[in-house]
Ligand SMILES: NC(=O)C1=CN([C@@H]2O[C@H](COP(=O)(O)OP(=O)(O)OC[C@H]3O[C@@H](n4cnc5c(N)ncnc54)[C@H](O)[C@@H]3O)[C@@H](O)[C@H]2O)C=CC1
């Protein structure tokens with residue numbers, strides 16, 4: 542597979558890191574105006590770092606556009622004449638619909654919207670995929686690539702905005718929960734580095750329990766909450782203060798915002 546990533550900022554460089562760790566390409570072009578985020582990969586085999594988007598597109602079969610929504614239109618226009626019906630074009634731009642990409646490069650081209658998160662750099666992304674009509678038979682190829690970098694789910698394009706909030710923004714939401722736990726632990730007397738380790742491993746354990754047991758979170762909660770014990774005391778206080786409610790409201794606020802971005 543000859544792959545190019547156009548835009549190697551936060552997400553583009555994370556995808557590159559994951560692909561390089563898996564060596565899942567025959568060539569990888571990393572193209573950006575500013576290549577500082579991928580400088581560390583310059584000596585990797587079969588990796589070319591460049592400022593030349595045209596060279597990257599011409600040298601690849603799969604082109605991943607990891608640009609901000611305000612830049613992607615111009616870049617697509619600048620390379621549209623080079624994109625053939627055998628290319629597979631992937632875009633991670635949040636709120637940027639397939640129809641807009643089709644307007645730039647044509648609906649006869651293979652287009653797949655990909656919504657990963659930054660855990661892709663360590664092969665643990667939750668990546669959602671949606672393809673245009675032409676690329677329905679390329680979705681397996683996209684799954685093959687992104688399953689090496691975590692887990693994939695194919696969804697209708699209408700759900701990509703919601704998936705962005707839950708999975709891409711979700712990384713930030715979970716980070717804040719981990720951070721808040723460390724702040725609580727420091728207040729209870731742990732050193733900051735100890736608090737961080739305690740919070741992190743407990744969070745990892747909770748996610749692993751759900752993944753490996755297949756049980757519902759409330760079933761796991763029932764196993765921890767001793768009658769009249771400290772866990773239910775804390776949990777109920779958190780709910781009185783609106784823990785679940787504020788999380789759900791935050792998710793809805795993010796969703797409203799991403800839908801506004803889509804209209805711009
Ligand atoms: N950061 C995240 O966790 C996630 C981001 N996204 C989406 O991914 C996209 C990229 O986000 P980030 O990586 O955070 O942005 P970023 O700003 O870190 O990276 C974008 C890169 O594009 C480059 N660029 C701009 N114009 C260019 C041009 N003409 N030619 C070549 N390169 C050019 C910039 O120099 C920059 O390095 C956005 O559309 C965002 O909505 C999607 C999922 C998760």
Ligand SMILES: O=C(O)[C@@H]1CCC=N1
Nearest residue numbers: 635705706709710799
């Ligand atoms: O915050 C944002 O708008 C982008 C999309 C999801 C993650 N980062």
